Amino acid sequence: MNPTSAECPPTTLAELQALAEHSRRGESTAPRLSAKALALLDALLATPETTGLSSISQLGERQGVHPSSLTRLARALGLPGFKAFQALFREGLASSTFYSTRAERLLDFGEVPGTSPSADQDQALWQQEMTNLSATVASLDDDALQQAVEAIVSARRVHVVGLRASFGAAHYLAYYLDYLRDGVQQVSLQAGVGVEQALRLDGDDLVIGIAFRPETRASLDYCRLARERGARLVALTNHPGSQLAGLTECCLIAPAEGPFFFNPMSSLFLLAELLLSRVARELGGTAVASIRQREALIARLGVE
Known part of the structure; x- marks a missing residue:
């Protein structure tokens, strides 16, 4: 048979x-x-x-x-x-x-899906990443982006959580948000910070959750607990049907398709850059003053 x-x-x-x-x-x-x-x-x-x-x-x-x-x-x-x-x-x-x-x-x-056997695979990967970037901008929900910016500006504290493959983007976003405003912290299990830290959050706080499929359970658990505590949640993910997207109405999508072994991340970093740019413009002179204060400290400590 x-x-x-x-x-x-x-x-x-x-x-x-x-x-x-x-x-x-x-x-x-x-x-x-x-x-x-x-x-x-x-x-x-x-x-x-x-x-x-x-x-x-x-x-x-x-x-x-x-x-x-x-x-x-x-x-x-x-x-x-x-x-x-x-x-x-x-x-x-x-x-x-x-x-x-x-x-x-x-x-x-x-x-390589979508290409002929004779095609240059590096070129195919580059072309797909360009497609992902274009799709991110074309499908961007400007209302959701502005809602995320306002939440970042107004929150008492901002926790950025993204583990495993999303850790790099979470670090990038948290690091530069800390240039722009006080009270920003990256949630990292490597630093001994567990899900229980979300217990300190309430309605005045914001969590920025970052997760691409396959979504990391610890990140989702942190975001769920934060929501239970009343904190707001901004989600950065690569599919509107993801578990993370289902936890909030404020979701920014970074399409990540293509012939790559792992998750293409260029569109995710683009979203982070868009958020940082909007937040800086929203804060205006306050952001500039915060950046100068950080730069002065770096110069005084001789950090290179």
Whole structure:
């Protein structure tokens, strides 16, 4: 019996990826997919987060196909329908093998999604990052950005939390916010600062949460507890369907698609720069005075 029949469909994202490769090679045990169906499957596999978190109508619009095409594709793969197909992506995003699965597709299968085998892979990565940056600006919610700026300016204290892959962006944002105003702290487990510190927060405080999929549980726990304590939350994430985005109405999205082993981060740093620029303009002379005070201290201490 064909191993891709309804009795033996793929049960993991890795199996689905392998199945796509077998079908592309025309192996006898693989499902017979048309060129259009295979191209659709490749496009969905190239953007696992979007595929796992979007509705069927959103995916259809994104791929330029009718939603029924997604259902037919799922059934051709031996799955009962789109929900079962999408569940493979969601389980893959939540698993500890998120990055290895992505790397396997790029390396073992010898391909970069969305490019021909002869394309310059470095050029493809650069082009996709430019697309991410353009998408960040094009889809930017200016009201949400201004709301975030006002919250940063008015908060008694600002806690910036972003762990693991998001740590660098969290450090960048917290470091320069501290130039502009007092009461800014980066939450870092490396410094022995745990989730319990959120217990000190209340309605006068702000938490800026940064998390890309796969989202770090400690970051989410900190943000949830802060919200329970009444603190405001600004979220920086790469998908509106992320868990972090679900905790607040003030969410800034940094699209992060592309043929890269890990999470492309250029768009996230762009969001941080936009926030810093707006906050500096909002504070005006107060920001300038704060920066000069910091610079004077640096000069006095001989910090290089």
